[in-house]
Amino acid sequence: MFKKQYESHETVSIIFEGKNLDVEIGQTVASALLVGGDMVFRSSVVSGQPRAPYCMMGVCFECLIEIDGIPNQLACMIPVREAMKIKRQQKNKE
Amino acid sequence: MAAAITARAHGLSVLVLDEQPSAGGQIFRNIESLEATRNSEFSKLGQEYEFGSSLVRRFKKCGADYFTDRSVWQIDNNLQIHHVSASASKSNSVISHCQAKRLLIAVGAMERPMPLPGWTIPGVMPCTAVDVLYKSSGLIPDGEVVLAGSGPLLLLIGCRLLDVGVHVSAFLDTSMNGALLKALPLLPNALRSHKYLTRGLSLLWKIRKAGIPFYSGIQNIEALGASKLEKVRIGKSGKFFDVTADLLLLHNGVVPNVQITRNLGCEHRWYDVQRYWEPIVDDWGNTSVDHVSIAGDCGRVAGAAISEVSGHLAALETVYQLGVISKVERDNLSQPHRIELARQKHVRPFLDKLFQPSKTWLVPENDKTLACRCEEVKVSEIRETVRMGIKDPDSLKSMTRCGMGYCQARMCGLTVSEIIAEEKKVSPEEIGYFRVRSPIRPITLGQLAEID
Numbered sequence A: 001m002f003k004k005q006y007e008s009h010e011t012v013s014i015i016f017e018g019k020n021l022d023v024e025i026g027q028t029v030a031s032a033l034l035v036g037g038d039m040v041f042r043s044s045v046v047s048g049q050p051r052a053p054y055c056m057m058g059v060c061f062e063c064l065i066e067i068d069g070i071p072n073q074l075a076c077m078i079p080v081r082e083a084m085k086i087k088r089q090q091k092n093k094e
Numbered sequence B: 001m002a003a004a005i006t007a008r009a010h011g012l013s014v015l016v017l018d019e020q021p022s023a024g025g026q027i028f029r030n031i032e033s034l035e036a037t038r039n040s041e042f043s044k045l046g047q048e049y050e051f052g053s054s055l056v057r058r059f060k061k062c063g064a065d066y067f068t069d070r071s072v073w074q075i076d077n078n079l080q081i082h083h084v085s086a087s088a089s090k091s092n093s094v095i096s097h098c099q100a101k102r103l104l105i106a107v108g109a110m111e112r113p114m115p116l117p118g119w120t121i122p123g124v125m126p127c128t129a130v131d132v133l134y135k136s137s138g139l140i141p142d143g144e145v146v147l148a149g150s151g152p153l154l155l156l157i158g159c160r161l162l163d164v165g166v167h168v169s170a171f172l173d174t175s176m177n178g179a180l181l182k183a184l185p186l187l188p189n190a191l192r193s194h195k196y197l198t199r200g201l202s203l204l205w206k207i208r209k210a211g212i213p214f215y216s217g218i219q220n221i222e223a224l225g226a227s228k229l230e231k232v233r234i235g236k237s238g239k240f241f242d243v244t245a246d247l248l249l250l251h252n253g254v255v256p257n258v259q260i261t262r263n264l265g266c267e268h269r270w271y272d273v274q275r276y277w278e279p280i281v282d283d284w285g286n287t288s289v290d291h292v293s294i295a296g297d298c299g300r301v302a303g304a305a306i307s308e309v310s311g312h313l314a315a316l317e318t319v320y321q322l323g324v325i326s327k328v329e330r331d332n333l334s335q336p337h338r339i340e341l342a343r344q345k346h347v348r349p350f351l352d353k354l355f356q357p358s359k360t361w362l363v364p365e366n367d368k369t370l371a372c373r374c375e376e377v378k379v380s381e382i383r384e385t386v387r388m389g390i391k392d393p394d395s396l397k398s399m400t401r402c403g404m405g406y407c408q409a410r411m412c413g414l415t416v417s418e419i420i421a422e423e424k425k426v427s428p429e430e431i432g433y434f435r436v437r438s439p440i441r442p443i444t445l446g447q448l449a450e451i452d
């Protein structure tokens, strides 16, 4: 959906759905996961339809994701950290 | 930033809380790192950004205590301010509070949500989202992009996408028919800030010249796709056609972020031209609540330059109210800012009228459109509930859960007031808005337990 316009300078390693990803330091979890990937961050709590980050500025709460075991984290506001474990939130798990 | 600089220049002790990771607000997001590490891109952003960078430098040097990554989630009546790390985790879920004598709220604006069928499908975003991704992480859209909406920011962002080589496959103009005629009487005054207008026209020209298929008078837009956007269905004069797209970027103007001012109980009024609520303030930014003032786009949306001036003025008022300068000194010191304000303001009434949001995009015609994204409440459900007799957004909420989700009605609030008002054939002003309760940012039970 999105691509990086320049080569990453310095990277950290994060784990998304069990897979290791090297991503540029200093960006948010949402922007790190929007590169390449299929965009889906969670399923909606009502119908289970797929959802992705929307506003990128902390007002829509569409980017909620599980980080290091804590659900409902705002991926568009949280910077990536080394060894961060990130998981999609599925409706039936909530 | 401007307010902090002025307040510090008069010796006040200033604390700035911002939920972003670095200084700059929305327009100058991540500007320091852009200038330092991506200089060629920075220089393409234009003169405004040079100014932004100097503003950030002056702000950083002014001596204010400045905390990044701090979200304000509650403000008590005695001006005790509660804040929490936006990037809270198990190890750093610091929650904290501080006591203020005066409070200046400058939380800016957000894009007006533009509900249409399929707007929750991954691949549909407000246009400023790509601006955030570009400035903060150097990301650009990959694939076919469709732009839809109305307003100067859409033109600006459209042009930036062209500059970085993104393929824009259609521009869907949803401006109100006849808006130009209505705005025309305001044009002579607007011409006094002709620089702004020339820039707007050059943006429009660039988009037309790029040969992007440009459709005006659009009545329907529908996003289609399962787990990601596949195409956009467009309706014009009763005919429908599809355009394949990977990203649909929407824009229907910008509205003030009123969560904090509403939660604090500041009085708001309905601004009919741009169809939003704004806090009621005097010439110095004072709200109806004692010791609380505002600056910038969280009042009347007016752009970065006016926001900066309003910050200086609100700070001078604060310095005066705290007894550091006299009224006469305040008035004298405010002169240059008042002149700048007058200079910048001419163009606003014209722009507000020209880009007046049209009814079609305020109240979705298609009843299956989700008005509330979080609780998935359809326009039809809201209409039915209103017909059952509810009078205001809060009673709608208790019947349908509309507005009860994580975003706390930031995404559906204006739409709900518009729909109820349309059903009852009155102005949204009479209908009112959801009551905004704290915490205005969700906080976890673990974080609450930390409060002493």
Ligand SMILES: Cc1cc2nc3c(=O)[nH]c(=O)nc-3n(C[C@H](O)[C@H](O)[C@H](O)COP(=O)(O)OP(=O)(O)OC[C@H]3O[C@@H](n4cnc5c(N)ncnc54)[C@H](O)[C@@H]3O)c2cc1C
Residues within 6 Å of the ligand: A057, B017, B018, B019, B020, B024, B025, B026, B027, B028, B070, B071, B072, B073, B106, B107, B108, B109, B110, B111, B128, B129, B131, B132, B153, B156, B295, B296, B297, B298, B302, B303, B304, B307
């Ligand atoms: C996403 C976006 C992109 C934009 N891009 C452009 C552009 O490229 N060019 C242009 O001319 N105009 C742009 N605009 C409009 C422009 O941003 C505004 O006119 C201008 O920034 C207003 O300045 P401000 O100081 O009032 O608010 P802002 O610059 O929005 O600053 C408000 C600050 O408050 C912080 N904040 C909000 N709520 C809280 C809270 N609860 N706790 C702590 N901090 C909080 C925000 O993180 C932000 O840093 C954009 C607007 C948006 C919404």
Ligand code: FES
Residues within 6 Å of the ligand: A052, A053, A054, A055, A056, A057, A058, A059, A060, A061, A062, A063, A064, A074, A075, A076, A077
């Ligand atoms: S994308 Fe909107 S809150 Fe994160």
